[in-house]
Amino acid sequence: MKKHGLVYSMVALLAVLLPACTADDDLAPAVKPAEGLTISLETPGVLSRATEAGNDALNENIISQAQLLIFNSDGKRTADGYRSFEFTDDKTEAVIATGDWKNDARLFDKGPDEMYDIYVVANAHGGSTSLHEVMTLDGLLNAVDEDADVWKMEYADIASEPKYTGKHFAMSGVSRSFAPNSKDDECTISVQMERLAAKVEVNITFSNEFNKKFTPTGFYSSLRNYATRGLWRSDKEVNLKNTDRGIAGNRADDPMVAALEKNSEAGTAKLVLYTYPTNWGGDVLQETFVLLNMPGYYTEEGAASGELKESNYYKIPVRLGDVTAHQLNRNTIYRVNAMLS
Structure with missing residues (x-):
């Protein structure tokens, strides 16, 4: 990628x-x-x-x-x-x-x-067109693949679900x-x-001060506004509207996946998620981003014990910049280094 x-x-x-x-x-x-x-x-x-x-x-x-x-x-x-x-x-x-x-x-x-x-x-996962029925090059350039599970990594650990395999x-x-x-x-x-997919990798680290106050019990993430449908070829990508991309990940009850790697004591974790190409054109309401829930114990200075916070959410942007940067491209890895403090 x-x-x-x-x-x-x-x-x-x-x-x-x-x-x-x-x-x-x-x-x-x-x-x-x-x-x-x-x-x-x-x-x-x-x-x-x-x-x-x-x-x-x-x-x-x-x-x-x-x-x-x-x-x-x-x-x-x-x-x-x-x-x-x-x-x-x-x-x-x-x-x-x-x-x-x-x-x-x-x-x-x-x-x-x-x-x-x-x-x-x-x-191929499937889509609106059977490739066996494609008889013209234009037909292939407009054909899509659809994968509702595109966002999941191999062996994804999702609450109340078996581990996802066969990626x-x-x-x-x-x-x-x-x-x-x-x-x-x-x-x-x-x-x-x-x-066809873009890969989003988020590397989380704690500042020294935050690491002293907060001990996470886990790192759980989901991708918001990700695409489940993508053209087989990029030739006509510019013409594909977000309404055609099968945008998903916006429901309140959408599942979250455990981090690929984590070290609670050190305050570090690696998140991996995927999406088919997206282009939100500067509309922040359609921005593709990572939602992180990091439950854990927060200890006030001088306190004898910490208070458990089970819902501790963070929004992590994948791309920042002008409108030309507001897209995620195929076969590309977007690596985000996020320090929490």
């Missing part, structure tokens, strides 16, 4: 299994694998001067399934330009076609000398201007994937 100036980068190293051969002269030589066209997906990351890997423990890099769509120069999906793959054992490589794939008119309908755009989406991040990528005849008969298309 890009980090508000930095970028998450994680490149999947794919082990290639080679056929074994022996030194016995009387045995036939190893047979070369069938020539064909394959796809290899790289977990998200856009190179910059500083990179930061996704968190494996939070499932930020896992790709379990993907769908591939091939579009010709007219923006139409080719007849056989849809593939669906499932991945296991951390492998993210799959065969698209074998044999004389370059001259397969159902795969490349304008011929092998023309150029095609190959789009990939991964870890998967929707991702997309593209290989543009693919010309079949310019490639070898045995060709692997490498596609860099990008998460």
Whole structure:
């Protein structure tokens, strides 16, 4: 994920299994694998001067399934330009076609000398459009993924609920201007994937004075005005209104999640939450922010014991600045360092 100036980068190293051969002269030589066209997906990351890997423990890099769509120069999906793959054992490589794939008119309908755009989406949760039914590039650019649980991290500990598991991040990528005849008969298309979600990480510390007065019993947070729906591609992001983003997290009874890390004695904690892209355009009533509840014991100076405060709320902004900054972008980490005093 890009980090508000930095970028998450994680490149999947794919082990290639080679056929074994022996030194016995009387045995036939190893047979070369069938020539064909394959796809290899790289977990998200856009190179910059500083990179930061996704968190494996939070499932930020896992790709379990993907769908591939091939579009010709007219923006139409080719007849056989849809593939669906499932991945296991951390492998993210799959065969698209074998044999004389370059001259397969159902795969490349304008011929092998023309150029095609190959789009990939991964870890789909669902949405208003079935990707199998998408027949045009414009249809894909307007398609959305919807995840009501987007805000939750893997193993999220939420009161009165089982721990949340099975977290998967929707991702997309593209290989543009693919010309079949310019490639070898045995060709692997490498596609860099990008998460649809933005990550919000809040690092809490207490001032020395506050740490002496207050002993927390827990750190619980929720994201307010987060989006549960996001476009698969960012091309038309600017046209997406907040009313189309499935804005959530505003009910009084919305659940809160325990901190990923905490040290009550030191007065430190790390909160992790996610959202699909949002843009509140400077309207403070639509601002995406973190709501923190930090129950604990507050001890007045000279008092023998502390008073328990079970409701102790703080609002933590994610972004500050003019209207151009009032948005959260895909595949970006927003790290907030908050000192409480």
